[in-house]
Amino acid sequence: APDTRTPTGAETGAPKESKGQQGAYLTTSQGARLRDTDHSLKAGPRGPILMQDHHFREKITHFDHERIPERVVHARGAGAHGVFTGYGTATNLCRAGFLAKGKETDVFVRFSTVLGSRGSADTVRDTRGFATKFYTDEGTFDLVGNNIPVFFIQDAIKFPDIIHAAKWHPDKEIPQAQSAHDTFWDFVSLHTEAQHHTMWNMSDRGIPRSYRTMEGFGVHTFRLVNAAGETVLAKFHWKPKLGVHSLTWEEAQLLGGIDPDFHRRDLYDAIEAGAFPEWELGIQVFPDTDDETFAGIDLLDSTKIVPEELAEVQPIGKLVLNRTPRNFHAEVEQVAFHLGNLPPGIDVTNDPLLQGRLFSYLDTQLTRLAGPNFSQIPINRPHAPVNDMLRDGFHQHAVHAGVAPYRPNSLDGGNPFPAGDKENAFLDVPVRVAEAPKVRANPISYADHYSQVRLFWLSMSPVEKEHIVRAYTFELGKCYEQAIKERQLRCLANIDPLLCEQVATGLGLPVPEPTEEFADVTPSPALSQVGKKWPGD
Numbered sequence: 001a002p003d004t005r006t007p008t009g010a011e012t013g014a015p016k017e018s019k020g021q022q023g024a025y026l027t028t029s030q031g032a033r034l035r036d037t038d039h040s041l042k043a044g045p046r047g048p049i050l051m052q053d054h055h056f057r058e059k060i061t062h063f064d065h066e067r068i069p070e071r072v073v074h075a076r077g078a079g080a081h082g083v084f085t086g087y088g089t090a091t092n093l094c095r096a097g098f099l100a101k102g103k104e105t106d107v108f109v110r111f112s113t114v115l116g117s118r119g120s121a122d123t124v125r126d127t128r129g130f131a132t133k134f135y136t137d138e139g140t141f142d143l144v145g146n147n148i149p150v151f152f153i154q155d156a157i158k159f160p161d162i163i164h165a166a167k168w169h170p171d172k173e174i175p176q177a178q179s180a181h182d183t184f185w186d187f188v189s190l191h192t193e194a195q196h197h198t199m200w201n202m203s204d205r206g207i208p209r210s211y212r213t214m215e216g217f218g219v220h221t222f223r224l225v226n227a228a229g230e231t232v233l234a235k236f237h238w239k240p241k242l243g244v245h246s247l248t249w250e251e252a253q254l255l256g257g258i259d260p261d262f263h264r265r266d267l268y269d270a271i272e273a274g275a276f277p278e279w280e281l282g283i284q285v286f287p288d289t290d291d292e293t294f295a296g297i298d299l300l301d302s303t304k305i306v307p308e309e310l311a312e313v314q315p316i317g318k319l320v321l322n323r324t325p326r327n328f329h330a331e332v333e334q335v336a337f338h339l340g341n342l343p344p345g346i347d348v349t350n351d352p353l354l355q356g357r358l359f360s361y362l363d364t365q366l367t368r369l370a371g372p373n374f375s376q377i378p379i380n381r382p383h384a385p386v387n388d389m390l391r392d393g394f395h396q397h398a399v400h401a402g403v404a405p406y407r408p409n410s411l412d413g414g415n416p417f418p419a420g421d422k423e424n425a426f427l428d429v430p431v432r433v434a435e436a437p438k439v440r441a442n443p444i445s446y447a448d449h450y451s452q453v454r455l456f457w458l459s460m461s462p463v464e465k466e467h468i469v470r471a472y473t474f475e476l477g478k479c480y481e482q483a484i485k486e487r488q489l490r491c492l493a494n495i496d497p498l499l500c501e502q503v504a505t506g507l508g509l510p511v512p513e514p515t516e517e518f519a520d521v522t523p524s525p526a527l528s529q530v531g532k533k534w535p536g537d
């Protein structure tokens, strides 16, 4: 029988969720009426403040604790609410219900820069985060992507290293946000798998015009499962309705001074004006083969793309952002994304970068959001019913009933695993885990660090190439150490002799010889997307 001893919030008449302000009168946090909030309680008008002034202490103490730690990366961001509508075009590949034709699902999106602090400028040269929380009926799905389709490193164990190298120097805490310093170039010229992502950063993609004109990428390859249990591998893409547009470097510099909130303001102003930003969600689909490659490209290597000429992006739904947050802290600061938040039908692969991320986000959020109950914060609450066995802990808001938080049990709650129910978010695919010796090593294919960055460079138009050369020259020009500039020039020599020569000339340094064979690649027109139209136009 249900336990009736412990009243829930609703039963006691308390509001189900805190509404912030209620009633016409100012009160303490306990609801006691206040008459004066401008004068502390003193021993006479000129006397010291009395310790007993509870209102003073409550007000100041709470203020003292208003800030929570900023994210260790992606600290600077802006967010918006919206709706995702499935097209039904993916239901033969993926059984996730939110992809069904015409199905509408609430979403919250947070865009961000990666390197700067919370107060840094929006228009710096950097990667942008593009994280989407789909509040699906079958549990929350977080697609935690970037506006660049590849990542700096292949294995998550190097994430602290790239971030230490790319964020500020520990002695001076500069620079705030740009890839313009010795440790960044030291890292990417020593860990040459980072050269691909770095060139995307040096291209116009590193200085987007607006969040509304950015593509988004899930980066990793995921495994999709349909109702029959059949699987495919897939990469997620967001395509902006307004096309892909960038700032010029000069615009980015000016805006950084004139309006450091440029992207944040642009997003909010557009939504408030009813010009709702739109993206199409698409997937590139690959057969789920044993070697997990497609056209010779290792699908588990997050420093590689699959060119769209080889695997078309198939539209599967539409996202419209139509509501700005009411409270930045409550929504944008407190939102917590996690790659492990997956509905039935979407599963992970063995990409070592993805695997490491599965650990890192929950771990960091335990500190950032002070304890294990942050999924109860309104912005993080699933819209699907929750019936978990997680109990107690800091900031527990639920008043759980019953004596038996284990399942099945014979006391309360009974058996939540009815016979015949096959729904399961995490054991969808009984994929074989390789029988292999334990090693700290990469697959051989991960050693190719130059073919795709060369492909990217050769795909650029002349003006885009000019921008890339100027970006490398400017950013490398900020390095104090000559040896680091020279090492990065040797990397550029392995990508393209003309690129290397132009940057070396700009820096006033000798042009080095390549040390690697040039990869034989065909330029990919789809990479140069500036002004690309909305699919279907």
Ligand code: HEM
Pocket (backbone or CB within 6 Å): 070, 071, 072, 073, 074, 077, 110, 111, 112, 128, 129, 130, 131, 144, 145, 146, 150, 151, 155, 156, 157, 159, 218, 219, 220, 302, 335, 336, 337, 353, 356, 357, 360, 361, 364, 365, 368
């Ligand atoms: C935050 C994307 C790799 C650790 C974020 C955010 C995005 C993102 C978009 C901001 C989320 C938000 O707006 O709240 C990516 C992508 C990656 C990647 C696309 C590679 C494909 C990694 C790796 C690690 C990592 C390898 C660690 C092993 C973190 C952490 C945060 C974060 C700790 C802060 C989360 C928080 O405080 O809530 N990442 N990331 N990321 N990322 Fe990543």
